[in-house]
Amino acid sequence: MKPTTLPIKNMASILPASNTSMRSDRNTYVGKSFVHVKNPYLDSMDEDVLYHLDLGTKTHNLPEMFGDVKFVCVGGSPNRMKAFALFMHKELRLADSEEDIKDICAGTDRYCMYKIGPVLSISHGMGIPSISIMLHELIKLLYHARCSDVTIIRIGTSGGIGIAPGSVVITDEAVDSFFKPRFEQVILDNIVTRSTELDKELAEELFNCSKEISTFPTVIGHTMCTYDFYEGQGRLDGALCSFSREKGLDYLKRAYNAGIRNIEMESTVFAAMCRLCGLKAAVVCVTLLNRLECDQINSPHDVLVEYQKRPQLLISKFIKQRLGLCDQTS
Known part of the structure; x- marks a missing residue:
């Protein structure tokens, strides 16, 4: 499959350099930041x-x-x-x-x-x-x-905490269910803890782009990543529930006080893996409900569809600005 190219003159300035300028470590060209891997076995593989x-x-x-x-x-x-x-x-x-x-x-x-x-x-x-x-x-x-x-961005949906449905959250810190900025990976019979630090400059750049969009609110805040949609997020409406309504609400309020503004199920491993491999990463999610008020997503379908377009609008503006196309609109 042939790559699609942009019909603009400055496109060549963002293309990779010739292979002849590659350094011996394969991960860097002069003046460029390359994606790298943390696996010594890959280069010895035939395929x-x-x-x-x-x-x-x-x-x-x-x-x-x-x-x-x-x-x-x-x-x-x-x-x-x-x-x-x-x-x-x-x-x-x-x-x-x-x-x-x-x-x-x-x-x-x-x-x-x-x-x-x-x-x-x-x-x-x-x-x-x-x-x-x-x-x-x-x-x-x-x-x-x-x-x-390369810049990599997760765009998705989430449950909000203490903010209006339809708000877009740019993650400044991905945290686990204990409100800690870490991802715990079980490798063989060991638990390996990895940092979930995201690129702060990229988050700020995205937030500045959002200031030019007046049709929905955008905030920067912590994002909590859980392993489950129901009990793991303090919901009362799953097939199982092992805690009281009061304990569930108290947990969500403590999350809000810790700076968490939304909950989803991917951000910690996303942040950890991208950081280890030299990728500048961000997470931008729209909230479909305020979890301090309810557990179930009951907005009309057309409203949810419109919400899901909001992160896309922001990322589109960001990409066009990076490519020098911010004065063009579709």
């Missing part, structure tokens, strides 16, 4: 099969297909990420037609992936295990493709 993406180092020319990628946007729903790809196609005013936008991962039913100029739009499913598998293979893809200066 790397990215099974869940239906890609591989022998079956596909990854540098040719993905070498110009600068922005990666990931989200849970395949339909939502396809919609985002079509939206970015209009926003970037690409020369090809929408019919040319195909799912690169069509050979698998796990994830979907669309390439729109320098933008990748990828689904990651729901929860830490699903996004973790996708990130392992995505990061290896970016590494094999020799991508440089």
